[in-house]
Amino acid sequence: MTENFKLRIFTEPQQGGSYDDLVRVAKHAETTGYDAFFRSDHYLKMGEVSGLPGPTDAWVTLGGLARETSRLRLGTLMTAGTFRLPGPLAISVAQVDQMSGGRIELGLGSGWYEQEHTAYGIPFPSLKERFDRYAEQLEIITGLWGTAEGETYSFDGEHYQLSESPALPKPVQSPRPPVLIGGGGKKRTPRLAARFADEFNLPFVDIDTAAAQFDRVDAACAAIxxxxxxxVRSAAMVxxxxxxxxxxARRAEAIGREVDELRANGLAGTPAEVVDKIGTWRERTGITRAYLQVLDLSDLDHLDLVADQVAPQL
Structure with missing residues (x-):
């Protein structure tokens, strides 16, 4: 892979994928030269799939992969803020960063999929409260990581209060593991990105929508x-x-999609078509990373094809 443009593998194991499946894909991605292996953070399947054998926890998975790989960047698109308290999440991510030798990235979102919350007994506040909590979570996690060793961190928010925290353990990466923020919210999301994001990701949107949202992030940065x-600008595409x-056609059928629809909405077609589409995205939006949503975890030849015939042309 080139340094200028990075291809990253992105998996959705809630749709059906065991830890062993994820290890196999991650190790293959590392061997074939991909930059990173990311996974979703969901506890319930979506759509007409079995979801078997059932969900795997994102940060337990990444802790395992930290020891099973040696070069790949590892992270989440996106950890749901509703799933974890910010203090313990900061500890978990710092620990996995240590376990990986400094290869972890934290994608954090507000949480959105109500059904998984009701299925597993996770509180699901209103959208406003989720975003209010999310803003505090970002401040707390980055604040804990940014506190000098030997000093303490306190925070007095509406939803979270921390008093004299030793702010340990510290991650390996300095000043911190990269924080990814994403999504299409037109007001609060760009403002939070301007304050906290090292990378802004747009998942599964058209190029015009992406360009407009990146412009909003630019404006929010200018304002502060x-x-x-x-x-860093990035996009996720199937x-x-x-x-x-x-x-x-066989690969589209395997994931229950139509070729024409994938060509329109995803990163689909021949290797030449995909190279052209990435080129258009780079020119229009300035992205330097693409997260390739791999839905058929058994098809490692798919990863080989992209590594052999797409990556060298980027």
């Missing part, structure tokens, strides 16, 4: 005097690549 060039139409 931050250089928006400090924030992957479906075939050397020919027959192979493409």
């Amino acid at each position: 005097g931050r250089d928006s060039g400090e924030i 992957l479906c690549v075939g050397e020919n139409e027959a192979q493409l």
Whole structure:
């Protein structure tokens, strides 16, 4: 993979994927030169799939992968703020960063999928309260990591209060593991990105929507005097690549999608088509990373095709 543009594998194991499946894909991604392996943070399947054998926990998974891999960046798109308290989450991420030798990235969102909350007994406040909590979580997690060793951290918010925390353990990465923020909210999301994000990600949107949201992030940065060039831009797209139409159709069928729909909405087609689409996105939006949503975890040849025939042209 080139340094300029990075291809990252993104998995959705709640749709059906064991820890062993994820290890196999992550190790293969590392061997074939991908930059990173990310996973969703969900506890319930979506749509008409079995979801078997059932969900795996994102941070338990990443702790395992930290020891099973040696080079890949590892992270979440996105950890749900409703799932974890900010103090313990800061501890977990710092620990996994240590376990990986400094390869962890934290994608954090407010949480949105109500059904998984009701299925597993997780409180699901109103949208406003989720975002209020999310803003405090970002401040707390980055504040804990940024506290010098030997000093303490306190926070007195509406939803969370921390008193004289030793702010330990520290992550390996300095000043901290990268924080990813994303989504299409037009007001609060860009403002939070301007304050806290090292990377801003847009998942599964069209190019015009992405360009407009990146512009909002730029404006929010300008409003607080931050250089928006400090924030990496990225997009997540479903992957479906075939050397020919027959192979493409088989891969689309395997994930229950239509080829035409994938060509329109995802990163789909022949290797040449995919290279062209990435080029258009780079030119229009300035993204430097693409998260390739791999839905068929058994098809490692798919990863090989992209590594062999797409990556070298980027």
